Amino acid sequence: MTEPVETASLETTGQGWTLALDPSQTRVLVNGFQSWSEAEVRPLTAKQAVPLMAWRHQQGHDPAFLPSGEAGVWRSHTLIALIRPDGGGYVGHSLDESRSFAHWEARASGSQVSVSLKVEGPSIPIVFTETVNVTLTLEQLSAQLARTMRARTPPPLRVWCSWYSCYRGVTLQHMLANAHVSRDRALPFDVFQLDDGFQADLGDWTLPSGHFGGHARDLPVGLSELGFAAGIWLAPFLAGPESELFRTHPEWTLKGEDGLPLPIGHNWGGPYYGLDTTHPEVLAWLRDLAREVVGWGYTYLKLDFLFAGAMPGVRHDQSKTRAEAYRMGLVALREGAGDETFLLLCGAPLASSIGVADAMRTGPDVAPLWDDESRRVWLGDATGPAARNAVHTALSRWYQHAWYQPDPDVMIARRELSLLSSAERHTLLGLLDVVGGLRASSDPIDMLDDEGLTLLRRALEISTPDRPRTLAQSFGGAATHFTRGTFNLTDAPQDGIRAHGYREHAHD
Ligand code: 9PG
Helix, strand or coil: CCCCCCCCCCCCCCEEEEEECCCCHHEEEEEECCCCCCEEEEEECCCCCCCCCCCHHHHHHHCCCCCCCCCEEEEEEEEEECCCCCEEEEEEEEEECCCCCEEEEEEECCCCEEEEEEEECEEEEEEEEECHHHHHHHHHHHHHHHHCCCCCCCCCCCEEECHHHHHHHHCCHHHHHHHHHHCCCCCCCCCCCCCCCEEEECCCEECCCCCCCHHHHHHHHHHHHHCEEEEEEEECCCCCCCCCCHCHHHHEECCCCCCECCCEEECCCCEEEECCCCHHHHHHHHHHHHHHHHHCCCCCCEEHHHHHHHCCCCCCCCCCHHHHHHHHHHHHHHHHCCCCCEEEECEEECHHHHCCCCEEEEEEEEEEECCCHHHHHCCCCCCCCCHHHHHHHCCCCHHHHCCEEEECCECCCCCCCCCCCCCHHHHHHHHHHHHHHCEECCCCHCCHHHHHHHHHHHCCCCCCCEEEEECCCCEEEEEEEEECCECCCCCCCCCCCCCCCECCCCCC
């Protein structure tokens, strides 16, 4: 039996639909929980991967609503789309994620498809509708969510980021040296952004690390003399187990049922804790932190590992939903940073950030290699750093340009210290072009020869977001067929496009 499909917005905490769609002819578009979680476009009968390692469930996914791990069952956050071979189909979309999370599931059942929605938190307006054009309907509903949540989409910036060349070894000198060379080569960067490595520990943001060779507050003046704005990375919701922050305020962390601080992820060689963003003292500390860093001269903050504010656990104010707790922490950071400061969020729940974020990482980290196949295929984890993972997920979130400026992560134009082929570098360039949004590079500038500099200059050209020509076809489980060009994310040539390649369509 086929039930009628709602076309008007309705307030709900849960709902189910049975659709007259042939599962073997249907594709599904899903959106993962946070920046690094997978987004994709797959045959409905295929299997949604879930990481084998439990510790990856917190850091790359929502542990309270994991990917299914089952063939024919697809879970998605905020929205879901089912696509027929003619490009029509169904779109389900939440229209407010400021206090609630919308959990969608599509299931192949016999000769039909069933869709269910469960809302975690107070009831929200949603739309579930049939359409002749999934792409356009998804864009329209995403834009509607953006309007309701008062999305900020300031002009995109061009950013040099220290992470993908210095990693945690970054020094004050590295930053200034790259800024110098960029000025000498007249590279059109707006911001030089210091990433992880300058700080003594997670949470101890105002104490420098031993190797940094100065203090983060010393950098903005030097950058400003070279004509660049200053940006800085923080993971403001985290506390390292050895940090001053954790030692002095263990009561500020998210707790387990046993009342003890709850480790919520594993990186930097060990576990770490998350701050309880419903605690008034934590909120005051977050406001002060953002205000202090802006006071040092930073006008651009990359706020990372923000999923920590939304993990399941016991909070000071137990009346708050996870979505509310997250948003309280985020709003505190915005209040401290001020309205003028540019906030790029990363590792962050996506739709719940609309209206506070200026920009958002919409995929996992790029890396100077194409694929980490052992982790992706054999461990079921496509959230790790790899060019393929970044391209795959950021392309499949193209419609999110209404929510914030998308950041598909950095271009890698260098040939040294990189395993990427020329075709793969051009695929990254194609990604930046079709996604629009932020432009970033992390190459050591003096490592670039003329060819590298030309590639970098092209990567820094701002573009308007493109849209898929079709979602009914894909070369590699993502939105790959755009109006400006086609991506081949598979390991074999497709339609004359090299493996891992991008073919721009002739303009006519
Ligand atoms: C700094 C980096 C860079 C980078 C961010 C983020 O899932 N993980 O284990 C995981 C760890 C680090 C990571 C992403 C995912 O990188 O995306 O740009 O700022 O932190 O430590």
